[in-house]
Amino acid sequence: MTTWFESPEAAAARLRETGYLTDDATALTAYLAGALEKPLLVEGPAGVGKTELAKAVARATGAELVRLQCYEGLDEARALYEWNYKKQLLRIQAAGGDQSWSETHDDIFTEEFLLTRPLLGAIRRDEPTVLLVDEVDKTDIEVEGLLLEVLSDFQVTIPELGTVTATRRPFVVLTSNASRELSEAVKRRCLFLHLDYPDAERERAIVTSQVPRLDDKVVAQLVDVVVRLRDLELKKAPSIAESVDWARTLVALQVGDLDEATVARTLGVVLKHSSDQQRAARELKLATR
Amino acid sequence: MSLLDTHIGFVEALRAAGLSVSLAEGLDAISALEKVRWHDRETVRAAYAATLVKRHPQRTTFDAVFDIYYPRLIGSGVAGDGLEPAGGPQDTGPDLERFREALAEALAAGDQQALQDLAVEAVARFGAMPGRGPGLSSWSAYTSLQRVSPGELMDRLVQGLLGQGLDDEQAQRAAGRRIGDFTRLVEGDARRRIAEEKGPEHVAGVTVRPTIDRLDFTAARRSDLEEMRREIYPLARRLAARLTKEQHARRRGPLDVRRTVRASIATGGVPLTTHHRPKRPHRTDLVVLCDVSGSVANFAQFTLMLVFALREAFSGVRAFTFVDDVVEVSDSFRPGADVVEVMESLAGQISQAALWGRTNYGRALTRFAEEHPDAVGPRSSLLVLGDGRSNYSDLALPVLGDLAGRARHAWWLNPEHPRHWGTGDSAADRYGEVVSMVECRNLAQLGEFVHRIV
Ligand SMILES: Nc1ncnc2c1ncn2[C@@H]1O[C@H](COP(=O)(O)OP(=O)(O)O)[C@@H](O)[C@H]1O
Numbered sequence: 025m026t027t028w029f030e031s032p033e034a035a036a037a038r039l040r041e042t043g044y045l046t047d048d049a050t051a052l053t054a055y056l057a058g059a060l061e062k063p064l065l066v067e068g069p070a071g072v073g074k075t076e077l078a079k080a081v082a083r084a085t086g087a088e089l090v091r092l093q094c095y096e097g098l099d100e101a102r103a104l105y106e107w108n109y110k111k112q113l114l115r116i117q118a119a120g121g122d123q124s125w126s127e128t129h130d131d132i133f134t135e136e137f138l139l140t141r142p143l144l145g146a147i148r149r150d151e152p153t154v155l156l157v158d159e160v161d162k163t164d165i166e167v168e169g170l171l172l173e174v175l176s177d178f179q180v181t182i183p184e185l186g187t188v189t190a191t192r193r194p195f196v197v198l199t200s201n202a203s204r205e206l207s208e209a210v211k212r213r214c215l216f217l218h219l220d221y222p223d224a225e226r227e228r229a230i231v232t233s234q235v236p237r238l239d240d241k242v243v244a245q246l247v248d249v250v251v252r253l254r255d256l257e258l259k260k261a262p263s264i265a266e267s268v269d270w271a272r273t274l275v276a277l278q279v280g281d282l283d284e285a286t287v288a289r290t291l292g293v294v295l296k297h298s299s300d301q302q303r304a305a306r307e308l309k310l311a312t313r
Numbered sequence: 314m315s316l317l318d319t320h321i322g323f324v325e326a327l328r329a330a331g332l333s334v335s336l337a338e339g340l341d342a343i344s345a346l347e348k349v350r351w352h353d354r355e356t357v358r359a360a361y362a363a364t365l366v367k368r369h370p371q372r373t374t375f376d377a378v379f380d381i382y383y384p385r386l387i388g389s390g391v392a393g394d395g396l397e398p399a400g401g402p403q404d405t406g407p408d409l410e411r412f413r414e415a416l417a418e419a420l421a422a423g424d425q426q427a428l429q430d431l432a433v434e435a436v437a438r439f440g441a442m443p444g445r446g447p448g449l450s451s452w453s454a455y456t457s458l459q460r461v462s463p464g465e466l467m468d469r470l471v472q473g474l475l476g477q478g479l480d481d482e483q484a485q486r487a488a489g490r491r492i493g494d495f496t497r498l499v500e501g502d503a504r505r506r507i508a509e510e511k512g513p514e515h516v517a518g519v520t521v522r523p524t525i526d527r528l529d530f531t532a533a534r535r536s537d538l539e540e541m542r543r544e545i546y547p548l549a550r551r552l553a554a555r556l557t558k559e560q561h562a563r564r565r566g567p568l569d570v571r572r573t574v575r576a577s578i579a580t581g582g583v584p585l586t587t588h589h590r591p592k593r594p595h596r597t598d599l600v601v602l603c604d605v606s607g608s609v610a611n612f613a614q615f616t617l618m619l620v621f622a623l624r625e626a627f628s629g630v631r632a633f634t635f636v637d638d639v640v641e642v643s644d645s646f647r648p649g650a651d652v653v654e655v656m657e658s659l660a661g662q663i664s665q666a667a668l669w670g671r672t673n674y675g676r677a678l679t680r681f682a683e684e685h686p687d688a689v690g691p692r693s694s695l696l697v698l699g700d701g702r703s704n705y706s707d708l709a710l711p712v713l714g715d716l717a718g719r720a721r722h723a724w725w726l727n728p729e730h731p732r733h734w735g736t737g738d739s740a741a742d743r744y745g746e747v748v749s750m751v752e753c754r755n756l757a758q759l760g761e762f763v764h765r766i767v
């Protein structure tokens with residue numbers, strides 16, 4: 025059994041060392057996920073650091089990250105394993121009529137013809153592994169059934185080869201934008217963490233740690249504006265990623281004071297929809313160009 | 314109570330409040346608690362939250378129940394030494410003055426710790442309801458808020474915030490939020506003290522509000538409405554995502570034999586992947602006819618917001634509001650319009666309409682049929698929103714029957730519980746014989762319904 029983090033405080037400290045700044049609840053939940061060996065389901069709006077949390081856990085613990093990116097139409101063959109049909113066909117054709125079917129069968133259902141996908145890959149690894157199942161809400165409900173099977177016993181049965189059991193349980197992180205409710209059964213298996221936009225203090229710390237060259241005063245001004253923008257019920261509220269992008273832009277433009285004109289000029293970095301930009305300009309009472 | 318008793322009581326109270334905590338999850342919570350140190354209450358809270366709360370909207374309820382079972386302090390606490398009201402909760406003018414002065418300062422500074430302490434003091438000093446014996450005294454958030462009346466500090470707070478560089482609207486909003494937060498702190502502290510007096514199980518059942526998506530539209534208070542309004546957009550987004558996904562799934566039409574065979578040549582004639590013809594999606598015209606009188610205005614507004622947010626899922630949306638005359642508001646739904654603006658303009662029109670008298674369904678239906686004869690056709694779905702309380706006037710049942718007959722589908726959404734349908738001046742039962750009457754009391758039911766009809 026791997027000790028992922030010794031304590032919640034250790035989790036916070038080690039994640040911080042890799043550049044990921046947590047609040048207390050996130051550090052505690054990450055610690056618990058490791059200590060209880062339970063999958064961690066992280067839910068929240070886009071760009072608040074769900075994916076990054078999994079990556080940070082991997083960095084902080086020296087584990088390898090295995091990532092299963094979910095999308096509509098993802099199936100078992102892409103998530104778990106698949107037989108390499110084309111290669112098998114070739115082998116059958118090459119064997120011609122010289123082999124009996126049972127010989128051929130034994131031949132073509134071996135490691136050589138098995139295509140390992142992330143879920144199986146993560147279970148088979150002997151080294152510490154973080155398994156990231158990213159954006160689960162994008163898949164169909166059947167994939168959840170599959171996840172449930174794998175995450176319950178950390179074993180996979182391949183009829184032709186037998187059962188593969190994890191020698192070392194991976195640290196599992198599932199993320200979701202909550203575009204739909206996940207099934208009750210999957211949620212029961214997991215610890216749950218709702219990530220939201222950080223408070224102003226933590227956001228300033230994140231921006232400063234990622235863009236150290238930006239002046240503290242400008243960082244504070246920037247976070248102020250971003251917090252106000254999030255209050256406006258926009259189509260796409262600015263996330264941490266946008267704050268960081270904005271900070272980079274301001275460094276590139278050598279801005280020493282984030283005044284209204286500069287906000288108006290650079291708003292496009294933070295807000296992607298033009299209706300959002302117009303709305304923001306109006307609400308923040310910016311002189312529009 | 315032992316720790317285990319508290320745990321068991323807590324989990325049961327959560328279940329009673331609508332969180333479906335399984336046996337396994339209860340055990341998970343215990344294993345989690347074994348792994349953390351108990352001295353920090355927020356750690357205990359977070360460990361419980363991680364193991365028991367799997368839907369974010371339930372978090373508010375969870376926190377309220379947690380605060381009852383794991384109170385932040387006992388009695389008035391250290392900070393509140395000497396706070397107990399001497400000689401009953403009689404008005405003590407100077408004390409009240411001094412208290413409100415302190416509250417005004419804490420609100421202006423946004424000092425969370427001070428506000429929490431003041432909430433404790435507000436309940437201790439101004440909310441005590443002495444009883445005739447031990448266990449009979451109680452604490453009332455209502456009484457203490459009545460006497461402290463933080464709402465009266467609003468103007469002063471706004472002035473202060475204006476001085477800090479916020480503009481008028483922002484200052485109003487910030488002030489409203491701070492006062493609302495303080496109100497909640499007082500309510501929470503009153504719950505804590507009642508629980509202390511009478512046992513937590515007594516409080517959890519009565520005073521903890523259901524989660525926002527299960528809260529009745531008709532029972533919502535101002536602060537609840539604000540919270541509901543914030544839920545609409547995410548709800549619409551979830552619905553829209555679900556819809557596109559389902560439409561994609563449905564789009565897989567009949568097998569395209571030629572493409573499948575052609576593709577199989579690459580795999581020695583074995584058809585490993587099949588190809589399908591696209592399926593034609595069909596979309597509906599939606600016609601919404603909605604009662605916006607005072608009794609159902611909130612419900613109407615939320616439904617219109619949701620319809621608006623989902624307008625792309627329909628090939629056309631027309632919306633009409635009525636109290637006793639019918640007004641078309643479809644213009645507000647123009648493509649590309651900003652949802653917040655549309656809702657502000659609709660809300661404006663609605664509140665105006667609501668000023669005039671009481672709903673007359675019969676008249677409204679008749680006028681609608683006369684003035685907009687082309688609105689409902691064989692491709693439309695008709696949606697009537699209202700409680701069907703027609704003040705005993707004519708119902709125009711044949712008119713509604715005719716409209717429903719012309720439409721492809723017709724529903725009536727009613728924000729009242731079915732047990733009230735047909736009671737008093739409710740004509741819900743009679744209208745229900747003509748179109749199908751659907752119970753729609755909260756956001757969860759509204760979301761389900763809208764999903765069903767798209
Ligand atoms: N707690 C954090 N500490 C440091 N950087 C963060 C944090 N949260 C988010 N970020 C930054 O925000 C970016 C977006 O986060 P990401 O994990 O991709 O969002 P999500 O997966 O929630 O959509 C990351 O690349 C990272 O730069």
Ligand SMILES: [Mg+2]
Pocket residue numbers: 071074075076158199
């Ligand atoms: Mg992500």
